[in-house]
Amino acid sequence: MSETQSSYRVALLFNANKIYDREIITGIGDYLRSTRTGWDLFLEEDYRCRLNGIERWQGHGIIADFDDPEVSAALARSQLPVVAVGGSYADESDYPDKVPYVATDNFKLVKLALDHLIESGLQRFACFSLPAAPTNRWAQEREKAFEFRMRQEGLECHIYRGEKTYAPSWETTVRQQMEWLQSLPKPIGIVAVTDARALQLLQACLSADIAVPEQVALIGIDNDPLARTLTRIPLSSVAQGTHEMGMTAAHLMHRMLHGVQLDPTRIVIPPAGINVMASSRHEPANHPYVMKARHFIRLHACHGIRTEQVADYVGVSRSSLEMYFRRSRGHSVHDEILHFKLAAAQQLLRDENLSIAEIAIRCGFSSMQYMHAVFKRELGCTPRGYQEQLALSSDEPAHPLNETGQ
Numbered sequence: 001m002s003e004t005q006s007s008y009r010v011a012l013l014f015n016a017n018k019i020y021d022r023e024i025i026t027g028i029g030d031y032l033r034s035t036r037t038g039w040d041l042f043l044e045e046d047y048r049c050r051l052n053g054i055e056r057w058q059g060h061g062i063i064a065d066f067d068d069p070e071v072s073a074a075l076a077r078s079q080l081p082v083v084a085v086g087g088s089y090a091d092e093s094d095y096p097d098k099v100p101y102v103a104t105d106n107f108k109l110v111k112l113a114l115d116h117l118i119e120s121g122l123q124r125f126a127c128f129s130l131p132a133a134p135t136n137r138w139a140q141e142r143e144k145a146f147e148f149r150m151r152q153e154g155l156e157c158h159i160y161r162g163e164k165t166y167a168p169s170w171e172t173t174v175r176q177q178m179e180w181l182q183s184l185p186k187p188i189g190i191v192a193v194t195d196a197r198a199l200q201l202l203q204a205c206l207s208a209d210i211a212v213p214e215q216v217a218l219i220g221i222d223n224d225p226l227a228r229t230l231t232r233i234p235l236s237s238v239a240q241g242t243h244e245m246g247m248t249a250a251h252l253m254h255r256m257l258h259g260v261q262l263d264p265t266r267i268v269i270p271p272a273g274i275n276v277m278a279s280s281r282h283e284p285a286n287h288p289y290v291m292k293a294r295h296f297i298r299l300h301a302c303h304g305i306r307t308e309q310v311a312d313y314v315g316v317s318r319s320s321l322e323m324y325f326r327r328s329r330g331h332s333v334h335d336e337i338l339h340f341k342l343a344a345a346q347q348l349l350r351d352e353n354l355s356i357a358e359i360a361i362r363c364g365f366s367s368m369q370y371m372h373a374v375f376k377r378e379l380g381c382t383p384r385g386y387q388e389q390l391a392l393s394s395d396e397p398a399h400p401l402n403e404t405g406q
Contacts (some may be wrong), residue, residue, distance in 0.1 A: 009059035009259055011042040013071055014085075019195075019224040020104075020242055024085060027246020028063065037254055053079070061257055069134045081256035083249045087138030088268050090145075094137070100256075100265045102249045104240045106138055107403050108270050110145035110191060113219045113238050116274055117189030121284040122217060124188040125150065126158035128201050139193045142221070146191060159185060165200060171352055177204040186215045187282060193238050195220035195227035202231050202279060205298075213227050216290035217282040232299050234277035241269035277334060289314050290328045293321060294336065301340035304362040307333040335362070341365060342378055349387050357381050 012028065013063065014021035025043070054062075054074050066072045066084035075082050076098070084096055088103040095101055109129075117125060127146040130139040143159055149159040160180045164174045181204060192198035194324060198220030205212050212218055212233050220227065224241035248267055256262055278298060296313045297305070310333055311318040318333075327332050345363045348354060357368045365371040375383050 004073060008039045008061065008254060009042060009064045010039045010257075011044070011054075011057060011059055011064075013044070013054075013062060013064035014343065015065070016043065017367075019222050019226070020240065023240075023242035024065075024246040024249070025249075027243040028250040029246075030243070031247045031250035031254075035254070037250075051143045055189070061253050063253055066096060066101065067135065067138055072250065073094045075099075080255060082085060083253045083256070085245060085249050087141055089137075089141055096265055100252045100262050101267070102245050102252070103201045103266065104138075104242065104245060104270045105268045105270050106141040107145040109238050109240065110142050112148065112271050112274055113221065114146070114189075115274065116148050116219060116236070117217055117282070120189065120190040120213075120217060120280065120282040122187060122282055123155075123183050124158075124192045125155060126160065126184055126188055128192040128197050128331065129159060129161045129192060130197065131161050131164055142191075142193045150240075158188075162294075173199075174204055178208040179203060181205060181208055181210055187217070187284065188204055189217045189219070189282065190279070194220065195222040195224040197233055197237060198235055198237070199227050200277075201232075202233060202235060206232070209294035211279055211291050212298075213278065213282045214295060217365060218279045223272075228277070233279050236275060236280035238274050239272040240270045243270070245269045256318045256365050287328045288325045289316055293325070293333065297333075297337055297340055301337050302344050302362060305337060305365045307337075310337075338374060342374055345371060345375075345383065346386065349383060350390060359383070 001083060012025060013094055016022055016025065030042075031037070033100060042057075048231060052074075056077075057080070059080065059082070061081040062075060062078065063083045063085065064071050064075060065088040072084065084098045084099045084101045086101065086103055088106045089095055091105070095103075106295075108283070114125065127142050130136050132140055138359075146159065147157055148152055160177075162177055163169065165173050177200065181201070190200055190201065202212060202218055206217070206218050210216055219236040219238065221238045222242065223237040235285055248269065252262060252265070252267075257346070264337075291313050293310050296310055307318055307321070311321045313323055316324075321333055325331065325336065329336060341363045345359055345365075348359045348362060352359075354362070356371070360368040360371040363369070363371070372382055375386060380390065
């Protein structure tokens, strides 16, 4: 059978609603394009409802998410080539023993997140996980990685699983999260097992008036663009090597379709990097009034706030707040507001297809000309020049530590 023929039928058993699965699927697609491999892909939107009889599917191979035990059980009877994708395990016996397996490295995901928080000067740490269930064994593996690191460092281990979120119990769940957050020693760094979990905790922090990242520095796992658009404080996150996982799984399937007998190979893919945003940029030396002020500024800098409003929120006079800022930050409250406006404008210039005038309005600048002046003074270029620099730098290889946002 020729490799250029579009005659291999391969089923992809993934949940395309999840960022993790989508990026694996993207990696599979990129492998096919880069190698000119001809497959007809079968992607069922709700494959879990149609697992019964999947082993009798009239195709040539299956690539599947084995984090779901129902999937692994159903495919145990398959006579077709199968490549499994899922999380890594501390216990070797937890891996499937009859199929090639491509895994995300849960241990290194947590290690990278904790290393970042430790480098930020934090000395207390917690993990926000999920209730134990057969379908989220990867979350418990991330807990184990967190516990191991805490024992290794001789630190107290704070782990909270909470409840799964459902609309009828939302208020109760958020209240429980707030109570847990309030019980923790501060300042503290928290690793959430997913971005979705981190987003919930970030909203609970805002509801409880807990300053992020001054009191709670928060980082998730997935680097989901959607999560970054749903919160007022940009979320730091570890990026899984999902694209590489998809490429690797497709390569293994390609070999199996062409008659190569593979042992139950296991390939563990490390994280792709970390996207450092505002939620984890902890600065330990700040005065409590400055911490509270920066929390307010971070949320409202682009809404046209002034120094007087910040001082009112903190509960001190303007002159006192200015004194604390100059001692702790080396500049005025106005400069701090301007700094956050500038960072927001830079982010929009990176991510959005907006006019300069629209960006100036969104970021709270009094005019487009004033934003030009700030860019020239602080960055040595105009907003348009900044975009041109970004376009040039996008052609260069990306550094694994991608620090963006404020």
